[in-house]
Amino acid sequence: MTQTPPVADAPIQHGAGQPLPWEPVLMTAVGREGGRFLPDYLLRGGYQGLTKAVQEMDPDSVIKEISDSKLLGRGGAGFPTGVKWGGTKRNPGPRHLVVNADESEPGTYGNRYAIDADPHGLLEGMLVCCFAVGIQQAYIYIRGENLYGAEVLEHAIKEAYAAGYIGKNILGKEGFNVDISVTRGAGAYVCGEETALMESLEGRRAQPRIRPPFPIEVGGGLFGRPTVVNNVETLMCVPHILVRGAAWFASIGAPACPGPKLYTISGHVNRPGVYELPMGTTLYDLIYKYAGGMKRNQKVKAVSPGALACQLLPGTDLNVQMDTATLTRPPHWHPPFGPVGFGAGGIIVYGEETDIVQVVARAAGFFARESCGKCVPCREGTHWMQDVLSRIAHGHGRPRDLGILEDVTRNIGGRKTLCALGDFSVNSVASALRLFRPEFEAYCNGHARSSAAGSGVPVAAG
Amino acid sequence: MSLSQAARDRIVNDFIPRYPSKRAALMPSLWLAQEEAGWLGPEVFEEVGELLDLHPTDVASVASFYVMFHRRKIGDRLIEVCENPSCFLNGSDQTYARICDQLGLDSGHGGHGVQTTPDGKFSVRPTECLAACDYAPVVQVDLRFYGPVHGADVDAFLANMEAFSIEGKPSVSMANGPQAVPVDGWEAHAPPAPGSAE
Ligand SMILES: Cc1cc2nc3c(=O)[nH]c(=O)nc-3n(C[C@H](O)[C@H](O)[C@H](O)COP(=O)(O)O)c2cc1C
Ligand code: SF4
Ligand code: FES
Numbered sequence: 157m158t159q160t161p162p163v164a165d166a167p168i169q170h171g172a173g174q175p176l177p178w179e180p181v182l183m184t185a186v187g188r189e190g191g192r193f194l195p196d197y198l199l200r201g202g203y204q205g206l207t208k209a210v211q212e213m214d215p216d217s218v219i220k221e222i223s224d225s226k227l228l229g230r231g232g233a234g235f236p237t238g239v240k241w242g243g244t245k246r247n248p249g250p251r252h253l254v255v256n257a258d259e260s261e262p263g264t265y266g267n268r269y270a271i272d273a274d275p276h277g278l279l280e281g282m283l284v285c286c287f288a289v290g291i292q293q294a295y296i297y298i299r300g301e302n303l304y305g306a307e308v309l310e311h312a313i314k315e316a317y318a319a320g321y322i323g324k325n326i327l328g329k330e331g332f333n334v335d336i337s338v339t340r341g342a343g344a345y346v347c348g349e350e351t352a353l354m355e356s357l358e359g360r361r362a363q364p365r366i367r368p369p370f371p372i373e374v375g376g377g378l379f380g381r382p383t384v385v386n387n388v389e390t391l392m393c394v395p396h397i398l399v400r401g402a403a404w405f406a407s408i409g410a411p412a413c414p415g416p417k418l419y420t421i422s423g424h425v426n427r428p429g430v431y432e433l434p435m436g437t438t439l440y441d442l443i444y445k446y447a448g449g450m451k452r453n454q455k456v457k458a459v460s461p462g463a464l465a466c467q468l469l470p471g472t473d474l475n476v477q478m479d480t481a482t483l484t485r486p487p488h489w490h491p492p493f494g495p496v497g498f499g500a501g502g503i504i505v506y507g508e509e510t511d512i513v514q515v516v517a518r519a520a521g522f523f524a525r526e527s528c529g530k531c532v533p534c535r536e537g538t539h540w541m542q543d544v545l546s547r548i549a550h551g552h553g554r555p556r557d558l559g560i561l562e563d564v565t566r567n568i569g570g571r572k573t574l575c576a577l578g579d580f581s582v583n584s585v586a587s588a589l590r591l592f593r594p595e596f597e598a599y600c601n602g603h604a605r606s607s608a609a610g611s612g613v614p615v616a617a618g
Numbered sequence: 619m620s621l622s623q624a625a626r627d628r629i630v631n632d633f634i635p636r637y638p639s640k641r642a643a644l645m646p647s648l649w650l651a652q653e654e655a656g657w658l659g660p661e662v663f664e665e666v667g668e669l670l671d672l673h674p675t676d677v678a679s680v681a682s683f684y685v686m687f688h689r690r691k692i693g694d695r696l697i698e699v700c701e702n703p704s705c706f707l708n709g710s711d712q713t714y715a716r717i718c719d720q721l722g723l724d725s726g727h728g729g730h731g732v733q734t735t736p737d738g739k740f741s742v743r744p745t746e747c748l749a750a751c752d753y754a755p756v757v758q759v760d761l762r763f764y765g766p767v768h769g770a771d772v773d774a775f776l777a778n779m780e781a782f783s784i785e786g787k788p789s790v791s792m793a794n795g796p797q798a799v800p801v802d803g804w805e806a807h808a809p810p811a812p813g814s815a816e
């Protein structure tokens with residue numbers, strides 16, 4: 157799949173036949189009276205995708221349709237959903253579906269709004285998956301902080317049981333039985349990692365598993381059974397693909413990873429929020445056209461395009477298309493650390509006012525607290541980074557500290573750990589050192605930036 | 619006995635049947651126990667362990683992995699202030715400091731632990747991204763979402779939290795519906811579109 161590089165006078169295509177401005181697909185419930193309840197979902201065409209799957213298609217043709225749509229997982233890794241479903245199905249049952257609603261990546265918040273707005277959209281996507289892959293027990297794992305989201309889901313599940321969309325012989329189909337329940341996490345970012353999530357669901361400390369076996373395989377999934385793990389947004393695309401067709405979906409936005417995307421943008425923009433736009437929308441459009449530009453009209457200094465886990469993009473790189481394919485290959489690839497990363501499309505925008513050293517010090521603190529402690533480089537390295545950066549940020553940095561930092565990043569990064577959290581932890585640190593080294597040097601030479609307006613942090617002078 | 623009979627019944631009749639293994643009922647059981655007692659102590663670990671056929675040490679080990687399970691008593695209300703980048707860029711440090719000041723706690727202690735007021739009414743701690751960054755700075759009180767709460771809003775917030783509630787509210791960008799609409803006249807304020815990025 158090739159993609160034309162973005163150029164200034166050729167704005168991205170909003171998909172064949174898509175009217176402008178873009179018509180939302182996933183968030184149509186927003187602003188409707190009772191939008192999150194079953195009666196309104198049915199008015200909006202709800203459960204028609206499932207009905208079509210059950211009455212007009214067979215499980216394999218559903219999987220083929222999802223594969224043809226080129227839907228890539230929205231949780232971060234960008235794995236093709238059809239391939240994941242087909243692979244799971246090739247392994248013997250019983251099988252499970254797990255919905256990853258852990259969403260804890262700083263700067264990422266599309267799932268929370270999607271669940272609030274349209275819980276039945278998620279349930280329908282889940283039921284289609286269960287039908288296609290042959291699954292009778294599905295679990296939603298939602299982060300503990302999002303109690304409201306769990307309540308919204310519990311209510312929707314009750315409605316769907318009562319209406320016969322969940323339960324036994326769904327839609328009159330003999331033997332199509334599915335049970336769905338919600339399990340709440342309790343505050344651990346690593347639970348977003350799919351194998352850690354399954355450990356937590358099984359009632360254990362959330363430490364990622366060694367792969368292989370992979371989750372889709374016997375021995376690797378939930379309770380040792382072949383398991384599909386999908387993100388909330390991934391599954392919410394599914395009913396629309398069945399109703400409108402794979403070709404429609406594949407025509408939206410970036411050809412290599414098409415579809416609607418819930419971009420979340422925050423930081424120094426005037427109108428932060430969730431923007432549903434075609435995959436591949438440029439960062440420039442997201443910041444200026446939709447999010448209303450920068451607070452106090454400042455210039456963009458840097459961007460975390462895939463939230464805190466990815467590398468920083470410089471403020472000069474705004475023409476980049478925001479999608480998995482673009483941000484995971486050259487020139488957005490920086491050895492030895494790998495791709496900049498798109499993650500789940502959570503964009504944090506830093507204006508010129510930002511004291512990047514303070515931001516990176518926070519990022520390091522986050523990953524140090526959230527490391528599960530299973531691998532040595534991540535467990536020890538994240539704390540090293542936190543210690544050194546906190547020293548620098550408090551104005552006590554020494555010139556040799558930057559060398560130490562670089563050493564540590566190289567010792568953690570580059571796939572040396574069991575899960576990607578290790579790599580995530582070095583991404584912002586290593587890229588900030590590459591892009592903004594003089595700012596770190598100034599700190600280490602006793603010239604800490606004084607309290608940067610808007611960044612809100614009093615900096616202890618060195 | 620620290621778990622109520624109702625809680626035991628719920629664990630046995632509702633949680634355990636949800637999963638193919640008894641152990642998997644542990645997360646919901648710990649949540650339920652914490653809702654009743656406010657925190658999780660050694661007795662809870664024993665009683666939950668008994669219901670799920672787990673050693674109490676095993677239960678405690680799992681509970682201690684998760685920051686939302688409290689292993690000592692905390693205040694009646696728990697106030698958590700997000701300190702991650704989007705909130706930080708929007709002044710969450712001032713929010714945290716002002717909340718601590720107003721409650722007579724030390725905002726400069728720098729750690730991530732819980733501080734509780736001497737009268738036991740409030741506990742405060744910094745927390746990680748609450749996935750509500752469009753309402754930064756975001757505060758969570760007893761797992762309910764509030765924002766934006768700037769430093770200057772703290773007094774009003776402590777007097778009437780519900781005025782700041784964002785539960786069930788759409789994203790800031792979707793106040794007028796789900797459509798992403800270009801901001802009127804955006805070109806006038808935007809720098810020229812960059813040339814080819816690479
Ligand atoms: C540290 C870490 C945190 C993650 N957090 C999330 C998350 O919050 N939500 C999510 O869907 N995926 C998250 N992922 C990715 C999942 O492991 C997994 O790839 C994803 O849930 C698969 O769903 P998808 O194919 O629909 O994208 C995380 C991965 C890592 C390494
Ligand atoms: S990389 Fe870090 S979080 Fe992931 S398994 Fe290893 S120690 Fe745990
Ligand atoms: S950074 Fe504070 S809610 Fe996301």
